[in-house]
Amino acid sequence: MRHASVIKQELAALGAETEVGFRAGPAATARIRELAAELEGMNPTPEPARAASLLRGRWRLLYSNFELQRRTTLAQLSTRLLPADPVEVVELYNEVDPRTGIYDNVINILFDDGTPGMVVMCGRYEAEDDQTIDIRYSDALLIGPGAPVRIPSTTARVSSLRTEVTYLDDGFRLVRGAYGSLYVLERLDPSPMLWSRDS
Numbered sequence: 001m002r003h004a005s006v007i008k009q010e011l012a013a014l015g016a017e018t019e020v021g022f023r024a025g026p027a028a029t030a031r032i033r034e035l036a037a038e039l040e041g042m043n044p045t046p047e048p049a050r051a052a053s054l055l056r057g058r059w060r061l062l063y064s065n066f067e068l069q070r071r072t073t074l075a076q077l078s079t080r081l082l083p084a085d086p087v088e089v090v091e092l093y094n095e096v097d098p099r100t101g102i103y104d105n106v107i108n109i110l111f112d113d114g115t116p117g118m119v120v121m122c123g124r125y126e127a128e129d130d131q132t133i134d135i136r137y138s139d140a141l142l143i144g145p146g147a148p149v150r151i152p153s154t155t156a157r158v159s160s161l162r163t164e165v166t167y168l169d170d171g172f173r174l175v176r177g178a179y180g181s182l183y184v185l186e187r188l189d190p191s192p193m194l195w196s197r198d199s
Contacts (some may be wrong), residue, residue, distance in 0.1 A: 007039045008172050011184050020092065022070045032063060036174055036182055040166045047130040048165035052098035055073055055165075058192050059173060059185040061092040066181040074142065075108055077119045081140035081151045094185060095192040097132035101125055101137050102192065109144075117144025128162065129136075135161045 014032050018024035024032070045051050070089055074082035076092045077089075093106040103125035109117045120141040142149045167174035173184040 001124075002038075004039060004042045004044075004169075007035050008041075011035050011039070011162070012062055012186065014144065015184055018063065019070070020061055020082075021064045021066075021068050022089075024065065032065075033182070036184065040174060043167045045168040048168035049127040049129065049131050049133050051168055054168050054192075055096050055169055055173075056098055056192065057096060057187045057190040058068060059094040059096065059187050061094065061183060062185040064092075064182065066177070066179075066183070074109075077109070077143075078121060078140035078151075079137065079153070082119065082142055082149075082154055087117070090116075093188075095193045096125075101131075102177055104192075106193070111144065115145055117142065119143075131166070132162055132164050135163060137161075 011032065014028055014035075015021070018028050018032075045054060048054070051081055069076070070088070072089060073084045073086055075084040077087070087109040090108040090110055092108075095102060095104040095106060101124040103123040105121040105123065107119040107121075109119060111117055118141075120143070121137045122139040122141055123135050123137040125135045128134050136144065137153070139152045142151075161177065163175050163177040165173065166176050171187045173183075173185045173187070175185070177183070
């Protein structure tokens with residue numbers, strides 16, 4: 001059996017090669033799926049959804065198969081809470097703070113004129129069991145020209161998303177969501193960012 005570090009290195013390399021999944025062809029997608037399954041069989045954390053010290057922090061998305069698009073709109077990035085202005089996705093992050101239940105998705109973007117910005121989907125999570133977490137996104141925060149702008153979702157639009165943490169160590173995480181989605185993330189910092197919504 002190969003060492004987990006070797007598999008993680010290959011996953012990270014494939015994530016970079018496919019531009020976080022934006023340019024993933026069939027061969028790369030199949031290889032990533034194979035590597036993820038192999039790594040999940042080595043999961044060192046028996047209760048990953050409850051492992052607060054390991055979940056906590058700022059995570060960078062290395063790969064996702066969830067139909068990501070480099071060129072998109074603010075509306076598509078925010079479950080239609082923000083306007084349909086065209087933007088380009090630069091990088092994606094996940095901020096997790098088990099103490100407060102924060103589970104934010106942070107997307108660095110470029111507007112058409114080259115101005116940088118950021119979309120934060122503000123969420124909260126709870127552990128449903130040892131491996132599954134339930135996430136609810138309630139607000140969209142836009143940081144950019146004329147911003148920050150915060151737009152809350154109506155109660156009717158706050159849907160529950162169940163995801164399974166299938167691999168977790170002190171620097172690497174695999175998450176599986178609905179419709180066969182796979183997310184590969186690396187931890188950049190054990191401390192998450194603090195957003196103005198929580199100040």
